[in-house]
Amino acid sequence: MARNPQKNMYKPHSCEFHQTNNLNKFYTDVMDGQHRAxxxxxxxxxxxxKEDQRSGKITSGTVKQILTKSAFHPHGIKVRLSSGEVGRVKEIKGARGMEH
Known part of the structure; x- marks a missing residue:
């Protein structure tokens, strides 16, 4: 039976290199926008x-609707902002009118 090398491609690494370089923290803390929860x-x-992917330009706004159905996406969860714009979450800034 052939082994699927991409099966665990997006899981945080626990090898010695990543631990000594503190990259496990990077995988779990910096990319909060990857997890739908x-x-x-x-x-x-x-x-x-989509049109800003090459430049990486960040557009700020308030989440109106979550469009990605899966619990995780490596490039960020896709959302519709209250302005109607659609994009993938790269940073979470905080709550607006929500209890913490």
């Missing part, structure tokens, strides 16, 4: 729209 309507976020 961290994103709720009303949250202030920074997204990258």
């Amino acid at each position: 961290n994103i709720k309507p009303g949250l202030e976020v920074g997204v990258v729209k």
Whole structure:
């Protein structure tokens, strides 16, 4: 039976290199926008729209709707902002009108 090398491609690494370089913290803390559980309507976020992917320009706004159905996406969860713009979450800024 052939082994699928991409099966665990996006899981945090626990090897000695990543631990000594503190990259496990990077995988879990910096990319909060990759996990659907961290994103709720009303949250202030920074997204990258499709047309801004090459430049990496961040557009700020408030989440109106979560469009990604899966619990995790390596490039960020896709959302619709209250302005109607659609993009993938790259940074989570905080809550607007929400209890912490």
